[in-house]
Every structure is written in C-alpha cells, then in structure tokens.
Amino acid sequence: MGNTRRKFSIVLLILMAAFLMADQNLLPPNYQQIMQEFGISETQMGLVSTIFVATSALITLIWGFLSDIGRRKKLLVIGVLIGEIPCFLTAFVHSYWQLLLMRLFTGIGVGSIIPIGYSLIADMFEEEHRGKGYAYIQTAFGFGTLFGMIIAGLIVSWRPPFIIASVPNFILAPLFYLIAEEPKRGEGEKVLKEVLEKGYEYTYKLSWDVVKKSFQTKTNLLIFLQGLSGTVPWGVLMYWLVSFLIVTRGMAKDTATFVLLILGIATVIGTLVGGFVGDYFERKMRGGRAIVTGLAIFLGMLATIGVILYPLPSQLSIKGWIALTVYSLLFLQLVSFAGPNVTAIISQVNLPEDRGTVFGVFNIIDNIGKALGPLFGGFLIETLRNAGYSNALAYEYALIIGSLFWIPCALVWLWIKRQYPEDRERIQEILKKRAEEIVGRGKYDAV
Template sequence: IADQAILIPNYLLIEKEFGIKHAQVGAVSSIFIVIGAVSAILWGYWVDKYSRKQLLVFGVLVGEIPCFLTAFTQNYIQLFLVRALTGMGIGVILPVGYSLLGDYFPPQERGKIAGWFISAVTLGYLLGAVLAATIGPRLSWRYPVILCSTPNFILVPFFHFLAKEPVRGGTESEIKELVSSGVAYLYKVKLRDFKRIISIRTNLFLNLQSIPGCILWGILPTWVITFIAKEKGFTITTATVIVLIFAMARIGGNLCGGYVGDHLYKRSPIQQINFC
C-alpha cells in the first residue's frame, strides 16, 4: 500500500528530471488509480473462484515487480507504463483482504476488523509518503521506491508458507454448522451474478454515491503535498507532516467507526446503516 504514495511527495523532483508538467504527472497517478480500480473488479471475481492466499501472493508480485522497476525508469513513457502495472497489483489488496477477513471473523466483529484493516492501509500510505519526503529531496526520489518495494519480496514467501486459507463460509451463521460438520461450500461466482448484484438497489446506490464521493479523495492525496510545498512555500518534508496529521485523524475515525458499527450491529443492523 505504501506504493500509492511513494512518488507523490517528489512530484516536483520527477517533473524536473524528466522535463514534464503537472498534467503529465497527473496522468501517471490517474492511470495507477484507474487500472487499480478496474483490476479490483477482476481480482474480486477471481477471489470467489480460486485460492485467496495464492491470489494475494500473485497479486503482490504483479504490483511489486513493476514498483521496484520504477526506480530504474529513464523517461516518462517508462514511468507511465510501470505505474500502470503497479496499479494492477494494488487492485488485489481490498478484494482479497475483505474476503479473507470475512471468513476469519464472524459478522459481529467485522466492523472493528475492517477498521483495523483500513487503518493499516492508511499507515502503509503514510509510510510511503514519509519515506519519499525524507529521503527523496536529500538523495533521489528513486531510493524510497526501492526501500518500499524490496521488503515485499521477503514477506511474500513468509505469507505463502505461514498463512492459512480460511474455510469459505465458516463464520456465516446461516451455514456455520454445516461447514463445521464437513460440508464444503462449493458455489463459485459466475459472470451473470454481477447483473443480480447490481440489481439490488442498496448495492446500486452505494456504488453510484461512491463515484462522485471518491473524486475528492483522488485529488487530495495526489496533489495536496505538492500544493502545500509549491503554493504555500513549505518544504516537502513539512508538507508531508501536515498531511500526516490529517491522516492520523482518519485512522482514529476508522477505528472508532469500526467499534461503534459493531456495537450497533449487535443491537440492529439497521442502526449500523443509519450510523453510516
């Protein structure tokens, strides 16, 4: 997840080195986000058909190899292409992560678990931003990219050999007893299921409101550090610290929302929805 922010604090350095403008750097960020979003749908489809542990291993490698190669790009086209490929790998995190957590924990605990999960995602983003802001201006924007991507090649084998694939549906109250007795949950998602999923009005409205709602969160994380540094005269490091303060508040909101959501869910699922 640190990959998402590993270039952002050093956009001005990248623009200067490659002789490009804000719009071109923005295109790099846009392709990263768009490819990540589209690939997340594919990853989500595969999550319901294949081993999630193996998909996560594969997806991380798909993202981290081009992320590592980002440090060795020599021109704008190369940078654009490797960031697009990195976005494809990043798209695996949320579909696989939520699916695994859904089978590790029962519905009554998923709110707080989701809160911790999203907080970890935010911390990863912050780690990337801090590395880039502290090392990039002093050495090169390339070094943080290497530092960010290299540990994954060590951690992936550990995850592969140590993580356990949970039983599908093992924590769902409707089928928990059947699964515990040895009955396997064999249903595999089909493409036609997407039509049924989107025909449910709750799903449809959630997705429709997310589109305009996410525009702001595509702009702010991408450009706010550059804006504070260039327009307000702060150093990149100081601008990143300012953003860090707001991000820490977001982590607090994630955790609070998760615990409150679980509490309300135990009383009534409707109360949880109203709270959101």
C-alpha cells in the same frame, strides 16, 4: 477466529496489505521535483497517478472473479509480487513514459489486495465482528500509505523510496504462502458456521447469473453511487496537498509531508474507529451504521475545508503542530468512517461466493473518482491559473472544489440507511435455507 494459525494469517495479510499500499503515496510528495526533472505539467503529472489508480481499480474485477473460483491465498501472493516487482523497477526509470509504464504495471498487482483481501476477511471474522476485521485491513492500508509518504518526504531523491517500499513483501509474500491459512468459504456466517464445523462444505460457486442478480440489489447500487462522488476528494487532496502547501504556504517538502502525515494518521485512526463505531450503532438501531457514516462524512468535509482555508505558516511552532494534530484527530478523522462500514455492508448483502467479484466491481466504481482526482486536480489548477488566478489561488480553489464532492456522497447514505437492512435480511434467509440443504443432502454443489 480462535487458533494461533488464524491469528498469524491475519497478521501476515495485514502486513502485506500495508507494504503493498505504501506504494500509493510515494509520488505526491515529489510531484514538484519530478515535474522539474522530466519537464512536465501538473496535468501530465496527475495523469501518472491516474493511470496507477485506474489500472489498480479496473483489474480488481478480474482478481475478484478469480478469487471466487480459485485458491485465494495463492492468488494474493501472485498479485502482491506482480505489484512489487515494477514498484522496485520504478527507481531506475529514465523518462516520463517509463515512469508511466511502471506505474501501470504496479497498479495491476496492487489491484489484487481489495477483492482477495476483503473476501478472506469476510471468512476470517464472524458477521458481528466483520466491521472490526475490515477496520484492521483498511487501517493497514492507511499506515502503509503513511509509511510511503514518510520515506518519500524525508529522502532527498524521489527514487530510493520505491526500493524501500517494495522489498519487505518479497519476504512476506512467500511466508504468507507457506504459513497462512485459507478459510472455508462462508465460515464467517453464523447460519453456516455450525454445519461447516461438522465437516460439511459450502460448495456454492460463482455463476454469472448470480452476479447479474447481485447487481439488482439496491444496496449495492447505492454503495457504488456514494463511492463515485466520495472518492473524488481523496484523489484530489491526497495527491495534491503537499504541492498545495509548498506553493501556497511556502513550506519545505519535508514540512509539507509531515502536515499530510498528521492528516493521514487522523484518517487512519478514523478508519479504525469508524469500524467499531459502525458496529456499535448497528447493534443499537436499524440502519445505524449508515446514519453515523453519512453524518461523519459531512462533518469531516467541513473540517477538511477548514484546513485548506486556514493560513498555515511555512514553519509551524510546537503549539502549531499540537493544534493541527488535535484538530485532525477530533474532526478530520470523521471523513474516513465510510471505508470499513461500506465493506461491512457489502459483505452483508451479498452471498459468500459472490463477494470477491462484487468487491472487485465495487473497487472499480469506488475508485473512478479517486483515479480521476489527480488528473482532475491538475487540470483544475492549470485551468484556474489560465483563467487569471494566481498560482496559489489556483491550488487552493482546486482543493476546495474537490472537497465539495463529499456532499452528494453524504446524502446517498440517507438512502442506504433505509435500504440495506432489507437486503441483509434477504441474504440471511437464503443462507438459512442453504444451511438446511447442506445438512439434508451432504455436500451439495449449486452452480
């Protein structure tokens, strides 16, 4: 990683990612207020968040493809600004349909950070430290989301937080463009680093034939599969938990938001810890990264259901806040171990010129569950209520049902454990051959 400019580039990238992601949780603490203002149902409210998440996920394929053929630094700045301008304008909407439209436009920009940011991280960190690099950026995602949650929960009106969350990137994005370093593609790979440092260039470019072959990689397919079910709980819980606490526990909006904040901090810490733990177990045993991730997801699911079922009082005492914090830090953090380990594995089983696109497709598939979660949660609440359950039970059962989707996710990780070491070794062999070709023939372009 080395020089000061590289470190400063990483810091700027992480800060931009944090503020861009702050937009994600600006709505959920205010669901009840917005539903009253616009006269809409839970399903309609959930649709707003679903549109945002779905758009940001689908557009990542385009951003990912562009990042594999263009200058990533410039593309990221464009993406950040495309996201922050409509985020700022959301504060001034006057109807439900205007809100829906602004969230759609914001999602287009937010979708840039995953494929472009992950592609940059892959080349900024060497392979054995890549889990740490992804832990940094995903921790930034988490803290950004928490920041948005705090300002949305503490400010009385739901509109000003959109201004507060968007303004910092109007400064950071131009600064990143002027100062940040664009790493060479493949620079983070051990087998390529030596030849790149000698002045050779990794000029292998993305081609659709290569992309098609990459989806014949079994590890990619398994990672996509675990994400389909593993993100449903996030879509249900993160978007409906505050409303659940308001409706079922009688909490005020700020109290409910602080409960979500504590749970969110625990998952952010889990993302950071998960990257380091995954790296550690990967060094200790073949497939160790997958073993620890699958186990953590299952245990974290049990801890989550425990929080949903426990009858938290409307006002927590100091002891109550401490107990909730300790419980969350010990157990709830486990459920977020998947994030950095998923991205580390994808970077290991795909060639450098393919990663942006593969990350883009991964983000689309990985966010199907998260995109459906808010709508699915709202639909479940209305369906259970119409079936005769009380409003409180409808909210409670909806969150429990959403959490159970982590079970198939954890089981897929047992399969990943067996498969991904083989795919990783195959990629390493390809890179070794390419390093020899680069040295033997100078600059070489394979399309």
